[in-house]
Amino acid sequence: MSAIILTEQQYKDLVSRLDELNKKLETQNQKPQNTFLDNQEFIQLMNISKRTAQTWRDEGKISFSQIGSKIYYQMSDVQKLLDKNYNKAFNSRR
Template sequence: MEAIILSVQQYKELVNRLDVLNKKLEENQKSPEDTFLDNQEFLQLMNISKRTAQTWRDDGIVSFSQIGSKIYYRMSDVQKLLDKNYKKAFKPNKRDYTTNI
């Protein structure tokens, strides 16, 4: 087996190139937003019935793709649905009942 000897500078350049390649590979990997869920996965994720999913599709609440009888949902569309219906936490009014009137 042959051994290759690198200077410290050559080693650092090699490591830097590997880091750059690794970052590019990570960027090119499929993001979760581009993932598709089939109907069963969507039902489980949202913890809803088939009928509720059908109603949401019919009412335009969630976007979907259909190929034959198979239904698919884009994860980014599910995220939009959740974001659209997001209710920010609020601080309830605390009344001071200790003061005498």
């Protein structure tokens, strides 16, 4: 095993970079319910048409926020929609 010697400035730079990476990771790992999707992102994520998204909103299948003409969905509401429509696998007789 070999030892690596750093100057004080190199050590401070390394610690600073590690702190920046840690902050970025914490930001990316926020809980999904804190994340909002706009209508286009929701449509792409669910692989549905704009009309289907409108129907789901009209039928109350998915909660949403609207600011002007923009529609937003909370990721936690998308998760609830998927959980509510989850079907367990059937037993197979083989």
